[in-house]
Amino acid sequence: MAKLPSFNNPSLLDCALTHRSYVNEHRGAIEHNERLEFLGDAVLGFVVGELLYRRYPELSEAQLTRLRSRLVDEPQLAKFAAQLGIGEIMHLGQGAIKDRGRENPSLLSDTFEAMVGAYFLDSGMEAVQEFVRSLFEDAINDLVMPESRVVSVTIIDxxxxxxxxxxxxxxxxxxxxxxxxxxxxxxxxxxxxxxxxxxxxxxxxxxxxxxxxxxxxxxxxxxxxxxx
Incomplete structure (x- = not known):
């Protein structure tokens, strides 16, 4: 099973795992994760884009764009979050928990992005690149036909x-x-x-x-x- 990266500053990870619903129910709680989600979305787009650019020089701009889009969409990021066990450790309000928020693809995806943003602040771009490469390897292979290196027709834009x-x-x-x-x-x-x-x-x-x-x-x- 994939593992969360190690943080030098655990409070950054704690913030990344904290949903707005938890902050609304707990006075004095730390900041929720929406700003980190914004940062993580940008970092993830860049890192995945660079990874695909270097790995597949034969793919066109359109193919690279489609592949990146599929790799960072909500269903895929939710799968990564589930692999890392993020749903079990998210800080959610009682309403979100009752609504099965720990299994909600949208919440899982958003929290994964927040975690990436937090890890970037904590350990820098090189660490994020290494983490993404190891985690995304199988997903990339599933979306690219190995014989022809052609992006699968399932990722139509x-x-x-x-x-x-x-x-x-x-x-x-x-x-x-x-x-x-x-x-x-x-x-x-x-x-x-x-x-x-x-x-x-x-x-x-x-x-x-x-x-x-x-x-x-x-x-x-x-x-x-x-x-x-």
């Missing part, structure tokens, strides 16, 4: 494909719009639609806005008969 279709057909880009959101702060679900020239082509739901818009684009392509 659906939003780019929909945009290409819209520009070619209507000379306009798709417009994504929020239909609604539901659930508590620690487990919101967003519903987005996508329209082109005023016509709605697809609707999607997800724990993050980015995921909801991707699903909306995928459903639009399916309706158009363009999804493979």
């Amino acid at each position: 659906v939003k780019n494909r929909l945009q290409q279709w819209a520009l070619a057909t209507h000379q306009e880009v798709p417009e994504y719009f929020l239909i609604g959101e539901s659930g508590p702060d620690h487990g919101k679900e967003f519903t987005f639609g996508v329209r082109i020239k005023g016509q709605v082509y697809g609707i999607g739901k997800g724990r993050r806005k980015q995921d909801a818009t991707k699903i909306a684009a995928e459903n639009a392509l399916k309706q158009l008969g363009e999804f493979v």
